[in-house]
Amino acid sequence: MEILNLLLSAKLLTLAGAIVTLSIYYQRRFTTRSRIADAFLQEVGKNREGIKNLKPHLKQANITHEKQVPLPGKFDYLPDGTKLQRTVPAYWFPKYEKGDIPPSSRISTAVYNGNASEITRFRKSTTNKLIDYYYDIEFIKSLIDRLHKGEELAPAAYGVLPTKINDLTQIEDLEKLLKTEKRRFPRLQRLLRISKSRLTSKIPELHRFQPNNRINSDSENLRESHILFQKTDRF
Numbered sequence: 001m002e003i004l005n006l007l008l009s010a011k012l013l014t015l016a017g018a019i020v021t022l023s024i025y026y027q028r029r030f031t032t033r034s035r036i037a038d039a040f041l042q043e044v045g046k047n048r049e050g051i052k053n054l055k056p057h058l059k060q061a062n063i064t065h066e067k068q069v070p071l072p073g074k075f076d077y078l079p080d081g082t083k084l085q086r087t088v089p090a091y092w093f094p095k096y097e098k099g100d101i102p103p104s105s106r107i108s109t110a111v112y113n114g115n116a117s118e119i120t121r122f123r124k125s126t127t128n129k130l131i132d133y134y135y136d137i138e139f140i141k142s143l144i145d146r147l148h149k150g151e152e153l154a155p156a157a158y159g160v161l162p163t164k165i166n167d168l169t170q171i172e173d174l175e176k177l178l179k180t181e182k183r184r185f186p187r188l189q190r191l192l193r194i195s196k197s198r199l200t201s202k203i204p205e206l207h208r209f210q211p212n213n214r215i216n217s218d219s220e221n222l223r224e225s226h227i228l229f230q231k232t233d234r235f
Contacts, residue, residue, distance in 0.1 A: 033121045037181035040130065043111040044178075047137065048169050050106035054144065055165060061096035061147070065162050069093055091158040098150030104141040109134055126177040133174055140164050 058064055067090035074086040112119075112134045119127050143161050146153060153161075 032118070034182045036115050036118050036121065037178045039111045039115070041175060041178045041182075043108055044133065044171055044174060047107050048171060050108075051140075051165055051168050053106065054102060057101050058162060058165065061100055062090040062094045063096075063147075063158050063161055064090055065159075065166075066090075089159065091162065094153075094158050096147060096150070099148065100150075101144060101147040103148045104144040107137060107141055107144075109137055109141075122181050123177075126181055129174050129177055133168070133171065136164055136168055140168065 055064075059066060062069065068087040069090045069092070071086045071088045071092075076084045076086050078084065112130070119130055122130070140161060143153060143157060
């Protein structure tokens with residue numbers, strides 16, 4: 001009996017040790033993931049502000065979708081013969097010199113470069129979103145630095161750059177994903193959010209099952225049954 005007790009105690013100690021080891025392991029994983037997610041959150045937030053500060057300079061250089069400029073010698077005519085100057089997006093005619101556009105130094109990729117191998121700790125959706133984000137960041141940084149030097153870009157690049165600029169200032173989805181990664185059980189949080197969204201979308205359908213609607217439905221069914229009974233009673 002004593003031997004069995006000793007064996008049982010040994011097994012319990014082994015199990016307790018395994019539980020403690022796993023707890024420490026998962027705690028370290030959570031701490032690391034949370035720290036890296038927080039670092040990314042700070043960097044993408046600073047990048048957003050840096051990109052926003054570039055927009056006035058790009059607009060001044062006509063590299064924007066927000067301005068239209070006249071197309072020399074081109075006119076459109078209304079049915080009544082009125083002549084209108086034809087306009088085109090301003091980026092068709094960029095105007096800038098060396099130094100007019102600030103360098104891209106305020107847009108950083110330091111956290112990504114230092115933790116590129118660590119983003120696999122995140123869920124696949126977060127990882128893919130980060131990769132796409134930093135790919136676009138590297139792309140606009142290269143264009144902005146060329147503009148800063150006064151270099152001429154390919155014609156299509158002048159139209160693509162303001163689009164990318166706008167996209168990189170609207171990163172709420174990425175920030176939500178990173179905030180979820182800072183929680184202990186990100187997958188559970190995602191499932192709860194999806195469930196809440198689906199439940200919210202079903203609320204209008206639930207109104208069909210309110211007491212008044214059910215009474216009306218029952219009354220309608222009773223009326224239809226009565227009519228059917230009268231028809232069958234004729235035979």
